[in-house]
Amino acid sequence: MKSRSSALLHANPFLLWSSLGVKTLQMSTAAAQVIAIRTTRMATHGLNPNAADRREMTLMGAEKVDAFSRAGQALATGAIPLVAGMAGQALRTSMDLMNASAHLAASRTIPQTMARQRKLADTLMRGAPDSKATARLAHRALAPVHQKATANARRLTKKAR
Template structure:
């Protein structure tokens, strides 16, 4: 069962990146077994591959191109929809924090210092939240890009394992 991206655990950047690690690990393990099975098939086919062998060899190239194209499009779409807005927000809050810090440093009265300290605390909190959102958005971009490659590698591993058993 694939977790929903709207579930609370996917608002935590650490959990998003942990999901990327898990999916990458699954993809790498599946890719390794697919490479092994296809290499064995190529070696067994030798100089006279069957029609099934030729079809499988052609499928290798087509699948890779399709998965890379789908991955790139998914990442570009996700990047376009979230990343630029969030980067702008992070920079805005970072600059706001700098202004608040400078105001705090130039306070001339205790009352002014308290007001500026509060403003600086608010700006720092907003900056931290924006950076957290940026990290989450980055993880989502990676997730979107990994999804088609992961799907193809794991489905190939299952399909080739079944054909190898028969």
């Protein structure tokens, strides 16, 4: 069942971008919870933190470096093929647009002009950037940060109870 829903998600750009928004909201909410819990602990123990507080403070910096470097790596490795694909697509589209424009300019009748205008419009629409690939890259980049923030929120809210 999960693979079917995942396939549906990756097939529809609207669902991809919507789920990215949901994950961003989850991450932001979890981060706010973690900040509140950690700030309260720091304020409570002040200048004399116990061993658990010192471990938590050390973890704060290390986990951010790890999560954001994994996010940066996902962006770097995913952006290269995405940009290369977009450059190739832009070149193909520009050639197709030049061809469709030349045909339109050479039209001799109204029906021929209408048909060639439609061909030009279709070429313009087909040449739109691939929103799905961009959304998938954004998901991969957000994943490590989302994972760390939500895991911390679960872990720290259990300890706070």
